[in-house]
Amino acid sequence: MTTMTMNRRSLLVGATAMGSLAMPGVLRAQSRAMVFWTTQRAPEQTAVYNEIFAGFAKDNPGVTVSVQAFQEEELLPKLAATLAGGTPPDLISHMPPEFVMQLNAQGLLQPVDDIIKTVGEQDFYPNSLELLHDDKGGYYPGLAIVNSTTTGPLWYRKDLVGADGPAAFTTWESMLATAKRTNRRGVFGTIYPFGKTSMGDKLLLQTIWRSGGFVLNPDGSVGFNSPATVAAFEFIRELLQYSPAGSANYAYTETVNGFVEGRAASAPYSGRVLINVQSQNPKLADEISVVPFPMGPNGRDVFVGDFQSLVIPKAAKDHDLSKKLALSLLQKDNYIKFLHTTPSHNLPNLKSIATSAEFNANPIITRYQKEVAVMVTATAKGRSLLKESSAHPTNVKAGVILGSRVMVEALQDVVIGGLTPQAAAARGADRIAALLKA
């Protein structure tokens, strides 16, 4: 009985102590704090953001900026929650362009034309500007802060594939042959992630494009059930024999991890591979190289680009301050500092930066010049589901189509569900049509 009392008391004391601990946080929320959201959440990136914002706070007395990082998948739900609460972030970075246009269609974003003009419109890569233009309103609801591609580069192990690397991945056929040749117990021939995440969607979309297909035709009709999609499905199904068993749950982390840990002879990923390999598996650092992801017989040479964008929610409290904050990120030294946190993973979307000596002075970028060049080339060929070709009108439902993951589910239908590629493509097309109608 006595011990009981003791315990209860200590519980109560503990609870009270915790209560007083957390109080200041609630009170602080009322001071003039800006909230910045991003999908870039590696520790070194957070550190650089904090450094940049500390400088910003110095220039703008009384302002503090806190960084909150999310997965891409979480962005919209979290934004919805804060919009409902009237406390949206002041600036969001690295939002997929499809989401930008989706939010814009609901009137939730503030034009960023001022920022683009201040930086200089001609300094941006034109494909990123074209993508993020609201043709009806005649303004830009967001701007791409980086211009890269996660799915365009295909990394491979020189020690396993052989030094003639590029030749082993020129076509789908050669890629299949290489994957088969390099596949053995403990090491897979390749990794083809198709989990229900944005990476699964992006890689499939890219494979369809590189097979010559479209999700939507330029006239707005659904093109997902074309022979090109069927061919892509058949190719992927073949390829998956040499990909880890869990590929149906793989996304970014699993893919990069599997490759860097030395468990696969090839894998698609962005330049982050170069960074991770230094820290996690330096033995491999000189054994890896990159080629553009191969193309099918009738393919179009396009990749899915990551035009990760900056946006200002219309509900943000002080648009001018948000713009200032955005500009501070684009300021040359800050921008390069940020890009160098993950050299070659996030590539600059400003030509002046891409060609600048400061940007290229990074050791990794210098060391892997050839690889970076491959990635830059792929990036230049980047497109988005928003505008699958220049002939396409902007597809504001692109965000919804991605968000629902019907595309990658169609692939799962083939691989896991046992549907024929034709049937899966047809089912996917129907579901896309339903989303367009809703």
Next chain:
Amino acid sequence: MAAISLDHIRKSYGAHVIVDNLCIDVQAGEFLTLLGPSGCGKSTILRMIAGLDSPSAGGILFDGRRMNDVLPADRNIAMVFQSYALYPHMTVRQNLEYPLRKRRVPAQQRAAMVDNVAGILQIGPLLDRRSSQLSGGQQQRVALGRAMIRSPDVFLFDEPLSNLDATLRAHMRAEIIQLHQRLGKTMVYVTHDQIEAMTMSTRIAVLEGGKLLQLGPPAEVYARPATRFVASFVGTPRMNFLPGALVPGGFRADGLALEIAVAHAADAVRVTAGVRPQDLLLAKDGLPARVTLVERTGQETLVTTSAGAQTLVLRLDESCKLRIGDEIAIGVRPGKLHLFDEASGERLGNDDCHP
């Protein structure tokens, strides 16, 4: 010391009536027992007197003052429970002190009062134990002490002895009688044990189904039970009952060659006749019966017999030599027949029965 009146008390939960239109006056200083089988409403009545339950209708008066809406704490009563209801998280001393503490009795005075009560009840050595470490008898003593300690106007007892073994029960019974004599306080005592009721009370109220059947001194309840139910409930061994009818000349038992002359014989009235076992005797030309069971307690012998379809129990002295299977003839002591209306169960006639 207070007189209590229950004035047309009714207690019901929805359609379920527990106490029905009950009137009892408890005299100041009286020891009144509420006697009845379980479910007769006696505990509910006690709880209403205590203020733990409130009557649905009617009044509860202490010395003429209406108490219905007075909190139990303000009625100046004490109560002893069947479960003893000692505070398990307190020591014996703390238990005894609790009512004093609640009445803001100064600590020094409290200690003296605890010592006094502990002395009377001989629980001094137990004072610093927890109540859970005590035996049932000890717990009941403490409960009694907790009731005594602040000299309430009224003591209420809710079957306080039924969890004790037989020896202890007899012992505690005596103590409660002594307590009543010493304090002279009004006491209301609930029990289903008619021996307790007979031995302790100044008056007994016999209840059944929420209704008062009889209220009177123990001797009267025993000698002149007001209903067949009271007759059967009071007295061990139980009274024998014979169905029959009143005919000119007396009572005639159904199916038996037994006719007994009674004073107020009327024509063709269906009755039940009752006769206590000690009022049956062996008689030469009585009712023929066969012995089916013989129980000897040492000081007396209970003989169960069957006469026709009826079973009759006789209480004979220890020298009786009867054995199972013996054929005997049974007679009734004159004037010892109780007659009850078969339909209503009510006693017929105001006096003892006469042949």
Next chain:
Amino acid sequence: MTGARMLRLGGRICRDVLVWAAIGLISFPLVWMVLTSLKPRIETNGYPPSFLPSSLTLVHYYDLLFRTGFGQLFVNSLFVSLTSTLVAVLFGIAGAYGLVRFRFAARGLMARLVLFAYLLPAVVLLVPLYVIVASIGLNGSLWGLVITDTTFALPFALWLLRAFVAALPPDIEAAAAIDGAGRFAILFEIVIPQALPGILATAVFTFIMAYNEYLYALVFINADQSMTLPPGVLRLVKESYDIDWNLMMAAAVVITMPILLLFALVQRHFGQGLGAGSVKG
């Protein structure tokens, strides 16, 4: 020793060995968790994986506690679970006592509603709670989470405590009332001290429930600095472009620590607590 006895003893030993093998199987994931958390990373990701670590290391715990935001998550989780447990148990004691001991209109209905709330799926309330919490400006705050967690903690605590209070002998409260205790005095001096073991067990189970809560934290909390453990840990260990299984297992071990401690504290009341609330009534 007779042959039959030998045979019986042998049978028993066989049986015990089999049973312990089954228990080992059940516990294997936990053993594996602890082992992994103490292994050098190279032994984890190598092929073939080692079962017993060739060398033990605490580096993963060090990394977890000092090089990630785990500590903050831990503090947040403790704050949310302790606060909502406190609210739930305080309200719960009052409610349970009222529900068990007092007769008032709609009492039966109220008991039903408590049971109903206890069994209600969290997703059913998700949408409106999300609007409510947001509209009072507590979105993203730990206090908001305290409120949402109380939606299941309170019915749970109330339901459990109801059983504990109902198990108390009512005579003791009656005795106290007669002895002069007022209504609040009865609650605080008589009911609560007696129900203390039950209250403690309830508090522990409520705490564990809140501590394990996932969905509301996932939806209502944005910033890492105000995340609780369940969703926070997944974000922490799985989304920094490097899956570190050793770190994850270290996190799993540390998350389990408070539960282990509380479990040891109330082990005696374990069956009673769980059984009372749900099965035995």
Next chain:
Amino acid sequence: MTLATRNAAFGYLLMAPSVLFFVILIAYPLGQTLVISLYHMSTLTRTGEFIGAANYTALLQSGEFWNAFGNTLIWTVGCLALQLGLGVAFALILHGKLFLRPIARALVLFPYLLSTVVAVLVWQWLFNDLYGYLNYLAEEYGVVDGPINWLGQSPNAMISVIVVAAWKQFPFVTIAVLARLQGIPKALYDAAKIDGANAWSRFWDITVPQLKPVLAMVIILRTIWDFKEFDLIFMMTGGGPRSSTETLPLLVYKEVFPKLSMGSGAAIAMIMLAIMLVFFWIYAGQYDREESARTR
């Protein structure tokens, strides 16, 4: 004021904080869910038009809903069966004599208290296709050639998740059954032994009937809890691969958040509520029967 009203008033006073809380944070939200389910509403803007029962009719015609419904059924029944089997078996084992029984009990009961996130982490680690110990063992002992795809294939994924859930939840059944077993009077077994019943018939004629009421309660309760389980499945598979482990709670989440369709999410929630009410009704009935059996 009479004593009875004052007592009732005090009862209300004690209930007041809880009732207030229930009204604001349970009753009102439930009403809101119903209302929202009648709107075509975006989660982002929280504005929309009234469309009556259209969300419901659309759901009842959608393959997604019926898929989730079927998965919920498989999930609930699978979990229940496995938990019940394991739970009762371990209760019987732990009731009997056993070397180091207290430790055995603690070990068996512990998974129940574990955070779901911990269970998920540990099992994902075991299931991992590249480094997982289960695959290593399976390959090492020649059970399979290549790694088993525990979570990335159907029906493997559903089976794997059910196994994890059963592992985590079966101790509840064990606790409940064990408590009942300990409550069976030993005299019953003694009497049966004297009557010549062997161990098997003692089990069937005494143990089983004595366990029936507690099993009934456990089955209903676990059905309700498994039916509404979100955390474990969501963390383990997120509903995938394809939609092979997508149950109704996950579908609600998916509609409301990733798909930002609040109205149809609310409609699924209401359908879940309706199903839940049936279980609740059964449970409450069983509960009352138990209650009155106990107090009698």
